[in-house]
Amino acid sequence: MLTVTASLSLPLVLVLAGCSGGSGSTDGGAAAGGFSVAVGEPDHLTPGRTTVGYDQVRVLFAPLVKVDNKGRTSYVQAESVTSSDARHWTIKLRSGWTFHNGEPVTARSYADAWNATAYGPNGWAGNGQLAGIEGYEALNPAEGKPKTKTLSGVEVVDATTLKVTLSGPDSQFPLRLTPSQTGFYPLPKAAFEDPEGYDKAPVGNGPFKMDAAWKEDEGATVTAYDAYRGTRPEAPAITFKSYADLNTAYTDALAGNTDVIGVPVSKYGQAKADFGDRLHTYEAPSLEFMTLPLKDERYDDVRLRKALSMSIDRDAVNKAIYGGLYTPATSLTPPSEVGAETGLCDACAFDPAAARKLLAEAGGWSGQLTITYPGGLGLDELYKAIANQIRQNLGIDEVRAEPTADWAEFSEKVLGKKITGLSHAHWGALYPSMQNTLQGVFTESGGCMCSNYGDKAVDDLLRQADAATEPTAAQRLYNDAQKEILKDFPVVPLFFGSYVYAATERVSGVTVGPADVELARISVTG
Amino acid sequence: MTYLVRRLLEALLVFFGISLVIYAMTYVLPGDPVAALAGDRPLAPSVVRALREQHHLDDPLFVQYGHYLAGLFQGDLGTDFSGRPVADQMADRWPVTIKLALTAWVIEAVVGIGLGVLAALRRGTWTDRTVLAFTIGATSVPVFVLAYTAQMVLGVKFGLFPVAGTTEGWPAGYVLPALCVAAFGLASVSRLVRAEVIDNLRADYVRTAVAKGLTRRRVVGVHVLRNSLIPAVTFLAVDLGYLLGGTVIIEGVFNLPGIGQLLFQAVRGHAGPTVVGVSTALILIFLAASVLVDLLNSLLDPRIRHD
Numbered sequence: 042m043l044t045v046t047a048s049l050s051l052p053l054v055l056v057l058a059g060c061s062g063g064s065g066s067t068d069g070g071a072a073a074g075g076f077s078v079a080v081g082e083p084d085h086l087t088p089g090r091t092t093v094g095y096d097q098v099r100v101l102f103a104p105l106v107k108v109d110n111k112g113r114t115s116y117v118q119a120e121s122v123t124s125s126d127a128r129h130w131t132i133k134l135r136s137g138w139t140f141h142n143g144e145p146v147t148a149r150s151y152a153d154a155w156n157a158t159a160y161g162p163n164g165w166a167g168n169g170q171l172a173g174i175e176g177y178e179a180l181n182p183a184e185g186k187p188k189t190k191t192l193s194g195v196e197v198v199d200a201t202t203l204k205v206t207l208s209g210p211d212s213q214f215p216l217r218l219t220p221s222q223t224g225f226y227p228l229p230k231a232a233f234e235d236p237e238g239y240d241k242a243p244v245g246n247g248p249f250k251m252d253a254a255w256k257e258d259e260g261a262t263v264t265a266y267d268a269y270r271g272t273r274p275e276a277p278a279i280t281f282k283s284y285a286d287l288n289t290a291y292t293d294a295l296a297g298n299t300d301v302i303g304v305p306v307s308k309y310g311q312a313k314a315d316f317g318d319r320l321h322t323y324e325a326p327s328l329e330f331m332t333l334p335l336k337d338e339r340y341d342d343v344r345l346r347k348a349l350s351m352s353i354d355r356d357a358v359n360k361a362i363y364g365g366l367y368t369p370a371t372s373l374t375p376p377s378e379v380g381a382e383t384g385l386c387d388a389c390a391f392d393p394a395a396a397r398k399l400l401a402e403a404g405g406w407s408g409q410l411t412i413t414y415p416g417g418l419g420l421d422e423l424y425k426a427i428a429n430q431i432r433q434n435l436g437i438d439e440v441r442a443e444p445t446a447d448w449a450e451f452s453e454k455v456l457g458k459k460i461t462g463l464s465h466a467h468w469g470a471l472y473p474s475m476q477n478t479l480q481g482v483f484t485e486s487g488g489c490m491c492s493n494y495g496d497k498a499v500d501d502l503l504r505q506a507d508a509a510t511e512p513t514a515a516q517r518l519y520n521d522a523q524k525e526i527l528k529d530f531p532v533v534p535l536f537f538g539s540y541v542y543a544a545t546e547r548v549s550g551v552t553v554g555p556a557d558v559e560l561a562r563i564s565v566t567g
Numbered sequence: 568m569t570y571l572v573r574r575l576l577e578a579l580l581v582f583f584g585i586s587l588v589i590y591a592m593t594y595v596l597p598g599d600p601v602a603a604l605a606g607d608r609p610l611a612p613s614v615v616r617a618l619r620e621q622h623h624l625d626d627p628l629f630v631q632y633g634h635y636l637a638g639l640f641q642g643d644l645g646t647d648f649s650g651r652p653v654a655d656q657m658a659d660r661w662p663v664t665i666k667l668a669l670t671a672w673v674i675e676a677v678v679g680i681g682l683g684v685l686a687a688l689r690r691g692t693w694t695d696r697t698v699l700a701f702t703i704g705a706t707s708v709p710v711f712v713l714a715y716t717a718q719m720v721l722g723v724k725f726g727l728f729p730v731a732g733t734t735e736g737w738p739a740g741y742v743l744p745a746l747c748v749a750a751f752g753l754a755s756v757s758r759l760v761r762a763e764v765i766d767n768l769r770a771d772y773v774r775t776a777v778a779k780g781l782t783r784r785r786v787v788g789v790h791v792l793r794n795s796l797i798p799a800v801t802f803l804a805v806d807l808g809y810l811l812g813g814t815v816i817i818e819g820v821f822n823l824p825g826i827g828q829l830l831f832q833a834v835r836g837h838a839g840p841t842v843v844g845v846s847t848a849l850i851l852i853f854l855a856a857s858v859l860v861d862l863l864n865s866l867l868d869p870r871i872r873h874d
Binding site: 082084085161162163164165166168169172180181182183237257258283284285286288289290292293295296297298417445446447448449450451452453456488489490 | 596597598599600602609610611612613614616617618621648649650651655656659660718719722723726729730731818819820821822824828832835837
């Protein structure tokens with residue numbers, strides 16, 4: 042199961058993305074009655090293709106299913122998503138909904154979009170999100186061109202009914218249809234008539250529509266779509282302002298020139314002081330952790346791994362570097378994942394005395410201990426702090442935090458298994474299910490390639506959870522699986538990440554949930 | 568004239584040599600560009616393969632460079648990994664950089680020369696010392712410190728200037744960043760001019776001019792200034808080349824998407840065609856700037872000849 046992660050790419054994306062601003066003045070540079078939002082320059086705006094344009098896509102398109110910040114699921118474009126065996130799913134669509142160009146949203150719109158995203162040679166980034174659907178392999182053969190262009194597991198029954206067959210049971214399928222899984226949005230016919238034009242001015246089924254194409258390095262204004270059948274958005278318009286560097290966006294928000302910004306991690310320490318109660322946070326479904334080279338015999342003893350973990354004062358690091366905006370991890374699954382238990386990880390508690398005792402029992406440590414992390418992403422402080430704590434609290438002399446030149450070099454090292462010590466790792470779930478994190482990180486087929494871990498008992502539990510037809514039963518089994526993983530303690534969990542947003546006084550109702558900020562709920566007051 | 572032709576032919580050779588070298592350098596950068604593109608989101612293997620195929624990443628260096636040159640001869644500068652044509656990107660970015668560079672350059676030239684002459688004429692007075700203190704400050708403060716401070720104080724606290732934005736347009740969006748960019752060069756120019764003016768004021772021809780009864784205005788404005796400008800002009804011409812190369816820091820801090828940012832992002836993303844396109848253009852600018860220096864110098868001082 043290949044899933045996709047969300048948020049460490051943020052700093053990277055900012056650097057890779059283009060730049061530029063908006064007409065900054067007292068109105069936040071927004072269109073009449075609307076508000077402005079800082080974003081990185083998107084690579085694409087077609088939902089299945091984008092890796093940066095999430096904020097835009099989430100207001101231009103309506104998802105089938107959404108999860109609120111209490112963990113309750115509800116339907117948006119779907120009327121129902123049902124299955125009796127967790128493998129054969131029937132999606133009933135609400136009728137009468139239209140794309141911004143008036144074209145009705147039908148089961149065909151979904152089938153076309155999913156087929157295009159899943160078709161390997163298109164090279165769309167959202168491709169992997171559809172890997173669980175039957176027929177995916179035929180569209181993504183290991184060698185050569187695929188012989189077919191459609192997913193055999195997607196069947197259009199009538200205008201509002203879609204039957205989806207998965208390659209195996211998946212109790213979490215409805216959660217996969219939530220807003221951040223951009224591969225599951227529908228596309229109108231226009232998307233296939235002029236793909237490149239559509240990519241700059243997508244026509245969606247969501248609460249806002251684009252009035253003009255995206256202007257590179259500047260942005261675009263979207264206005265409320267009058268014929269939208271879902272919950273009406275609060276503001277009449279949103280202006281997206283493209284920034285090369287979110288630190289500049291932060292300063293612009295301080296000056297009142299941009300209304301809503303995602304706070305860059307480097308500003309976490311000062312954000313509370315700068316914005317006070319205009320700072321809005323929600324625990325993101327992401328986990329920051331350190332990978333261990335499990336095949337290396339020096340790291341073979343679970344007591345050593347736990348000792349390393351217990352020597353880190355996560356609370357102090359969080360306060361010092363992240364202004365307390367992260368949450369020290371107490372399990373493997375962030376609490377924003379539906380049904381996730383926390384407080385499961387005993388060795389995540391800071392206890393230097395016990396850590397030293399465990400290390401002694403494990404036979405101590407000799408030689409150098411390195412922590413490798415990608416340079417240029419603002420992670421230096423974090424890993425220097427962690428290296429210091431391990432050095433001081435465990436009495437290991439040679440602990441070194443070593444950055445690579447950039448992300449590309451780091452990922453090459455990770456994929457080539459060339460890392461000899463601890464290393465940085467991050468997993469952000471695009472849908473708020475424990476399945477995503479546990480399967481992504483802790484199975485050999487997981488896609489993250491960031492834990493070196495695989496265990497048969499865990500795989501079995503995950504399979505049972507996937508096959509469970511009762512949500513609560515599935516959740517219990519996922520929690521059992523993570524307890525099983527924690528016995529082996531294959532990684533050092535550090536923090537649960539956060540979505541952190543700051544807003545000017547002009548706007549209210551900034552809500553952040555498991556699928557990031559909800560721009561449609563923000564209203565303009567000033 | 569032959570001089571100019573020779574320089575232009577040299578430039579052409581430099582272009583091919585440099586573009587191959589730069590292409591090779593992006594080629595050997597550690598790490599996989601597709602991985603860099605994806606961030607930490609693992610892309611599906613089929614997607615990685617499709618992207619590698621589209622961008623000829625699996626071909627050897629010379630085949631890749633061949634693809635690039637073949638495109639180039641058809642007027643196609645290639646695309647980056649999201650499919651954006653390099654030509655479009657440069658067309659978007661150059662105006663921003665040119666506006667910023669020229670604004671900064673004019674500030675450097677006018678204020679720099681002005682302060683230099685002023686300090687030289689009022690040598691040893693408080694004016695001179697103030698200019699000295701200012702120039703030492705301007706050269707010793709790192710540009711990003713200056714930029715952030717100016718942005719926080721003038722942009723956020725007092726709201727005098729926009730914090731960021733090309734859509735602000737020229738001049739509003741450019742004055743503050745241009746001042747920050749210009750600070751260093753401005754200080755250098757004024758120091759150069761001051762020293763030269765002081766030297767020249769003592770020169771024989773100046774004494775002669777004064778003895779002939781020329782007005783001080785004419786002595787300083789024509790005789791001294793013209794002879795004092797040669798080092799400053801050399802500096803300013805080379806600096807124009809630098810400025811047109813874009814400034815990664817200032818462009819980033821003030822969100823002016825210019826050529827510097829483009830190059831920086833392209834290097835990080837291992838986008839070969841973009842890196843080669845932009846850096847080749849930059850090299851041409853530097854070459855042009857150095858030709859300009861030579862021509863200007865011989866204009867200012869006819870004794871300097873190139874043939």
